[in-house]
Amino acid sequence: MALLPWGEQLAIDVGTACTQIAIKGQGVVVREPTVIAFDDGRRRPVAVGAEAQRLWERGVSAVKIVRPIRGGMIADFDSAVALLRRLIRQALGHRPFFSPSAVVASPASATGVELQALDHSLRSAGIGQVTMVQKPLAAGLGAGLPLYSDESYLVVDIGAGATDIGLFSNGLITAGYTVRYGGDDLDEAIIRAIRRDRGLRITSSAAEHIKKQVGAVHTNNGTVSVDDVVVVDENQTVDHYDIEVDWVSQVLADAFGPLIEELSWVVENLPDSSGRELEVGGLVFTGGCMLLRGLDELFRERLHLPVTIAPDPLSATILGLEAILSDLPALSLNGRRFGTNSR
Ligand SMILES: Nc1ncnc2c1ncn2[C@@H]1O[C@H](COP(=O)(O)OP(=O)(O)OP(=O)(O)O)[C@@H](O)[C@H]1O
Ligand SMILES: [Mg+2]
Incomplete structure (x- = not known):
């Protein structure tokens, strides 16, 4: 599978809290809150991203604020399209002559319908060819995991609306789960x-x-x-x-309880051989929530496995997508790694 040679090539991570876009050869060019503001009748978008977020925080009543992604999935299709159309235009700096193509992060255990909604929203926003990459694969590459290695790692991306978990081994994700729990x-x-x-x-x-x-x-x-x-x-x-502060720290530590239980369950249910390999590679964490200090100790103590945090947890997914964009043929293993939804 190859992206079309004409038209710009983009990497897009549509997160619950933050949408990031990179252009091949230019790096990350858009990092904006996934928020859109419409005029009161909800017909016309008046602001997107940080500008819309400011209107929301100021409580401006003449506009309707929408966060179109919930739990990592599209919850409001039309608003998602309007937001993506504007952010893609902002990334390119002009109206594209040819439709750009894009590699896009998809939740690890999205259903066919959810993937179709993501695919349709991007096409409606002007993308010609969409290549889906599972989030734990992108996040693992962005965290610096080696593509070719016999070791296995459990990549855990804790975002705002969801936690994406996947067993990363030899550049492939062999088990993927999405837990709707995050920041x-x-x-x-x-x-x-x-x-x-x-x-x-x-x-x-x-x-x-x-x-x-x-x-x-x-x-x-x-x-x-x-x-x-x-x-x-x-x-x-x-x-x-x-x-x-100490009272809030305790509330936060307790709030990680359900996620730790989920991770224990995932680790316990891995095949024996993968479980043994994880004792070497361990868990690799990405996502904005990992900016909270002390999480490495908390996870290590409760899960009894090695724990690493990505150097730039907020950017891991988009950096991984960008790496894929730069070397798509080498990374695609004849299309084995990625599902391409292009028709
Ligand atoms: N310095 C920080 N300390 C604690 N939490 C933070 C910090 N910065 C960001 N976050 C939290 O990280 C979350 C956003 O992370 P991220 O950008 O990875 O999510 P997302 O990709 O938009 O969401 P998802 O992947 O779930 O769809 C938010 O809940 C935000 O409050
Ligand atoms: Mg994310």
Whole structure:
């Protein structure tokens, strides 16, 4: 399989929180929040990416804000197309003369219908030929895993809406799982804990801010100050509050519980030979959530396997896609590695 020689060649990672686009030979040219704002009648897009995110955070009421990806999958097709069309144009800097082709990251265990929705959305946004690459393969390559090696690694990409898991061996993914659990669920855990323990109702953007400010799952001293109007009860609001860092760290560590259980289950259910190989290669983590400090120790302690974190966890998937784009024929093993949805 080869991408069409005419037209630009792109790599695209449509994430729940962030969409990234690279152009062959130019590197990553777009990194924007996966957010689009429409005018009030929802007919015309008025802003995308960081600009739309700002409108959302400011609570501008004249626009309707949509996050078209949920749990790593397309949840609002028309909004996804409008967003992708704009971001592709932004990446190219011009209206393309020939339709560009693209390698695109797909969730590890997406259904046929979900893959078709991703494929159709990209085609409707102007892509001519779409080549799907499983996320753990792209993330593993972006994390620097060797393409040709007998060792096996379990690649785990913890994004905002989903965690993609795949057994990476000899440049192939031999088992793939998607768990719908990620950074959005950590934010939700903070919202619930603050509601339960402090009686405050905070927004999801305030919870994400607290998570990033605390930045760790191990104990730390100090407090985080948050400026956010929250409703205490119907008659009372507060616009500033302090939260203890060690308390939030514990909430975050506890919120990783379901994911750790899922990973233990995956490891236990691998064939015996792969399980033994993992004792050498171990788990390789990517995705924005891995910017929280202390996760390597937490996973190592609970899973009893070697743990490595990608040098740039937020960029691993797009960097892996870009590597594939640069050397598609060498990497494709006669098309064995990638499913091409081009028709
Ligand atoms: N410094 C940080 N500390 C903690 N969490 C962070 C940090 N930076 C980003 N995140 C979290 O990482 C998540 C975004 O990661 P990423 O960009 O890998 O997700 P995505 O690719 O958009 O989503 P998905 O792959 O699930 O569709 C968000 O939940 C965000 O809050
Ligand atoms: Mg992602």
